Amino acid sequence: RTGGRPRSKFNTKGDIRGFDVRTGELLWTFHTIPARGEVGYESWLTGNDITGNSGVWAAISGDPELGHIYLSVEDPTGDYYGGDRHGDNLFSSGIVAVDVKTGERQWHYQFIHHDIWDWDVPSPAIIADLPNGRRVVMSVTKQSWVYVFDRLTGEPIWPIVERPVPAGDVPGEWYSPTQPFPTRPAPFDRQGFTEADLIDWTPEVHALALESIEGFRLSSIIYTPPSLTEAADGTRGLLSLPSSTGGSNWESSALDPETGILYVPSRTQLQVLSLAKNPESDIDFSQGFGVRAPRVQGLDIVKPPYGRITAIDMNSGDHLWMIANADTPDRIANHALLEGVxxxxxxxxxxxxxxxxxxxxxxxxxxxxxxxxxxxxxxxxxxxxxxxxxxxxxxxxxxxxxxxxxxxxxxxxxxxxxxxxxxxxxxxxx
Structure with missing residues (x-):
């Protein structure tokens, strides 16, 4: 069992296998959690032998001319606590190009080192020949980034920069000191959450929103790690944007092959990252025991839009426009606190x-x-x-x-x- 509350640190590995479609013969196996002696094994400081998952939830994309398939790899066991799997944990939460005939790795790029946010890759990689002549593969992610690579070499089209990120204080956890930050395109949805993001339609609503976040940690930095339900500083968890459902998710996006414009639906919804001991698991900490994202009398406390569609020119990496994905629902428009607003x-x-x-x-x-x-x-x-x-x-x-x-x-x-x-x-x- 996977997810935020796995029953055990011992889990099935998400190997990818290639078969002959005519005979059913197994042709190759690619280990998304590398075996001893394979490239990437060194990124597992502990837990390589017991950790599972890191499979491919999404459909697998392919380039028939190159003979490459592109794997959108999920995170390892468990989604929010990696105390039993220290290290960067290749090839989890990234993209891997594999030769379709041999199963040999051609290149890879890890989007998240040691994923403890459940921000694994939710949708198939997009194969595109852009009008500017670039032959690319793109991943649209829960973090609200589009990662863009030359699909032959794996070279990023625009620089992706390793930047320092905060460490946490969960006992037994291992924290990567840096994470990769794409420089283009800009994020298509919110990243990080602070008091400045609270709804402020009226002074009363804003005051209630401020009151609702008491006892939670906030951070403007996207890779701030989860914290304990009963932390030493008295807090009950971290309020995180995006949530583990995105940003983008399985619905992914749509690319216009004539213009190179990418259209991305996304959602803005707070999540509490709050870890506690699960008595039914041998993992030290699990996510989501009774601590919910705060609301103000049913209202989301984050400023809208709560869902959007963003158009991005993938030739230049520029955002072209953004619209809300719906009108204002009745539960907001007719809310007693918002009369006349x-x-x-x-x-x-x-x-x-x-x-x-x-x-x-x-x-x-x-x-x-x-x-x-x-x-x-x-x-x-x-x-x-x-x-x-x-x-x-x-x-x-x-x-x-x-x-x-x-x-x-x-x-x-x-x-x-x-x-x-x-x-x-x-x-x-x-």
């Missing part, structure tokens, strides 16, 4: 599904959690302006997709949830 378009912290076509960007708001509405939008790709909206019978649950039949184009998505039966909704274009 002129609110911005807040969006919602959901996994919004997008679909990119030659002429438009289509977007749905995701499941009904957090106030998402059953709405499907057409958006101008160049400006982010909403061109049209239609009501869906139920909320979107899977990513929208498109197909053509008898010369006519259709848009489709799975909808349902919240007690509604799953359905496939299909719409035709004029």
């Amino acid at each position: 002129d609110l911005p378009r807040t969006g919602v912290p959901t996994r919004s599904g997008i679909l990119l076509t030659k002429t438009l960007l289509f977007q749905a708001e995701g499941t009904g959690a957090a106030g998402a509405s059953p709405i499907f939008r057409a958006i101008d790709k160049q400006t982010g302006e909403i061109i049209a909206e239609i009501d869906l019978p139920f909320n979107q649950t899977g990513l929208p997709f498109t197909y053509e039949h008898d010369g006519k184009q259709y848009l489709a998505m799975f909808i349902g949830g919240g007690g509604a039966a799953a359905e496939l909704a299909v719409y035709s274009l004029p």
Whole structure:
């Protein structure tokens, strides 16, 4: 069992295997947790023999011309405590290029040394030939960064700089002194959380938000580590942005091959990183025992937008535009504390599904959690302006997709949830 509360430090390793599709013969095995004598073994100071996970949750991308596949690797056991696996822990929480015929590593890049935030890579690597001539592979991550590499050599397209990060005070934990920070593109969502990020629509709301964070640690630095539920300084955990669900997540993004513009949905939602002993586990500390992110009478305490879509020119690394992914939900617009307040378009912290076509960007708001509405939008790709909206019978649950039949184009998505039966909704274009 994996996750924030693994039952044991002894877990199954996430090896990647290649098979002959005609015969079923096993051709090769790549160890995402390197065996003794393999490249990367030296990055495990302890725990290499017992630690598991570091598999590949997302689909595997490939370049048939190069004969490379690109592995988006998850974190090792456990998600928030690495006291049994000291060291950087290659090849976890990064990307690895592997020869599809032999299983031999071609190159790798680790996004997080010794991941203790559950910020593993959630979606497939994006293979792209950009209009500027670069042949790249990109990873869109929970940390709200897009990492961009030459897909043959693994060289970063823009510098990625190792910068010092804070150490923590959890007993037995090991902390990397630095982490990699991409210099371009800029983050597409929030990183770090301080008092300046609190809602301040009215003096009363701001005062209540300040009161709600008493007893928690705050930090403006993204790689500030988790802390104890009962820390020596009296705090109950760290308030973290982004959360372990992103930033970006499995819904990933969409790239326009003609322009090189990447469209990224993301969410802004606080998480408490708070470690305590799990009596059902042999791991010293686990995450998430009864300490919840603070709220003000049901309101998120972080300034909006709570969900967004960002357009990034991957030729230059420049951000082009950003919009909230939804209108302001009723639970905020009609809140008693906000009567008479002129609110911005807040969006919602959901996994919004997008679909990119030659002429438009289509977007749905995701499941009904957090106030998402059953709405499907057409958006101008160049400006982010909403061109049209239609009501869906139920909320979107899977990513929208498109197909053509008898010369006519259709848009489709799975909808349902919240007690509604799953359905496939299909719409035709004029």
